[in-house]
Amino acid sequence: MNKAYNPVWARNEALRTAAQSWHRRGLLPLPQLQAIREAYPLDFYRPNIYLRILLFLLTTLGYLAAGGFVALFAYDLFDSVVPWREQAKIGVVALLAALAGQFVLYGIIKLSRTYRAGSDQALLYLSLSFAGTALYCFVLMLFPASTDLFTLTSPYLALWLVLVLALLLWATARFGDALVAALAYVVALLLLANALLQLTAGRLVLPFAVMALAAGLYRLVRYLAARTDYWYYRTCFVALEVLALATFYLGGNYLVVREGNAAIGGLLVSEPIPFAPVFYLLTALIPLFYLYQGLRRPSRIWLLTGLATLAFSGYTLRFYHSVLPPAVAGALLGAFLIGLMAAALRYLRTPRHGLTAAPNNDAGERPGLNLEALVVAQTAHAPQAPEPGLQFGGGQSGGGGAQGQY
């Protein structure tokens, strides 16, 4: 599979980042750092974030406008020349738009050397959407006019999903884009659900099948990360690893399984599910396992996913059982967190088990610390008791943090 971007770009970028961090830690003098920078130039175009957003929006607008303009003519032409069905016309126009988008994308990467600069991403996402639309139209033509493709249980959906999955896998291999890779995984999940829901026992097996698929994806990511151009696909690997961990957890989460079961079955109010104790156990244990692994490996992906899933487990518990009034629960949880973090800080005063509480780059002040202090102080408002008749409102907005949001 030939790659759309020059793979040297990704590698040089990673190498320069590594060299920069060595310099910050005092292992590499500045002249040497500059020599390394000259030896590994970043000769691609990627502006700052504001401009990237602007480029993305402008390219999207231009692409859609040009596409719509051409589509109008093409449509008229088809009407007068070939008496096709409606879907065929839309499909052909979408296919042409997708091909044109890919062509322009190829051109700007070759000529302007854009590398995730906003414009190339817009072209990639839009041309893939057009291609997906075209595939949808062509699949629809194969079946009688009354078939409804867009329900998860429809047996015709699988054909379209397989085609889209193939398309997305091709695009992932070529462009190494994290969003496309994540979308490909979502399509694979849909395909799995669609296949299982054809069977009567499918609904029962579905959670476990999702977990198995997530575990399989994790193995696959580890395998591919060791055997392909890691730096070119780094963002894909990170996104897929997070998604694998998240879906493994969600597949076993009691709330998701119960409400999902009700949604598939068309129930308005969810009812208790079979194997409930298993799901309770999974909901409780998977986050703890993630956290343990995150600290043991150590891996930030596992750790942060573990924290997020732990919060969701708490939400699951409170969704079905009101354990304590929210205010009491919040205050107790807050006190517990402060105590736990105090203990962690004390324990990690000297690094242990390869963990430390000190910041990563100890040389110089971290950028953004100022803003962080401001945000922390401005959002952590203590709600004040009402002060009757105070003209100017006292300046504090009440109850800021009691919802326990993340």
Place this chain on the structure above:
Amino acid sequence: MRAAPFIAELRDRGRLTPEQAAAIETDERTRPFSLHYEIRTLLYLGITLLSGGLGVLIYEHLDELGHGVVVAVVALLTAACFAYAARHRPPFSWGLVAGSSLLADYLLLLGCLLFLVLEGYLQAQYALFGTRYGLALALPAGLFFYLAYRFDHRGVLSMAITALAAWVGLSVEPLAVFKNEFLTGSVSRAAIAVGALLLLGGWLSETRHRKVHFAYTYLLLGGNLLLGTATAAMFTEVLQPLALLVILILAVSAGLFWYGRRVHSHLFLLLGATYGYVALTYGLAQLLSATGLNIVLALGLYYFIGSTVAAVWFLTHLKRLAGTAAHEQGL
């Protein structure tokens, strides 16, 4: 370890001496994994939940709880937080105090939040300050300013500034200015005065080397307060004359822009450019419509095309304007 091939390659190409390569390799292998930001985030979550939970609890059970118990518990917690922070206080200095304890920092913040809970409760229950509401806000403002300087804490400083502005008559949370519906002439004038005072404070701390790192908080809050109020006053026409107001906004925006270039901060550049652009556009539109000619619409089109081009130019040259590119090179 993903960096191993890089080290080997750089060593083979002579960019690193073998000793350096060995040192970097050892560092990459043995460097402990930092939990700093996770701990910070969870601590922040903890103090938010605790102070918020306690505040709501007091609200809800105002009648059932024994007042003495509530006051005692919250006062005790506040005192404990302050005591912990005081015990781990760094020596005072006009510069940045390095190596202050993370936990003490957050407990100081929690102590301040609990102090507000306690004060609000005392006022609601016992009318401690009677109708002298000003005192109820001036007290925390004074206390927080002292604590911010003594413990070198920027978060507490921004709380102190908020209390100060509330004392003068409004809330200075960014953007909250626009939500206040009581934007009268006197309030606007007071807010502009406080904003100017804060800007002056920031400038003095920077030039006189009195807590240089506090300048950011002063200038950001003061600049937003002044420019936000002045812009809102300009649109609602509560302050006259308009020309003076526009000139004031343009001058302060230019000042922030200049400061942003000086300290290589994108944020101040963007702030100055945005407020300045809004004021300039509004001022020009008012000027043209005052002439009574019917050319506003025609000119407006060109003006917006021109300003789009200018915005693109500004964003493409942001790094060069802020001097961050050169700044990063020398980092």
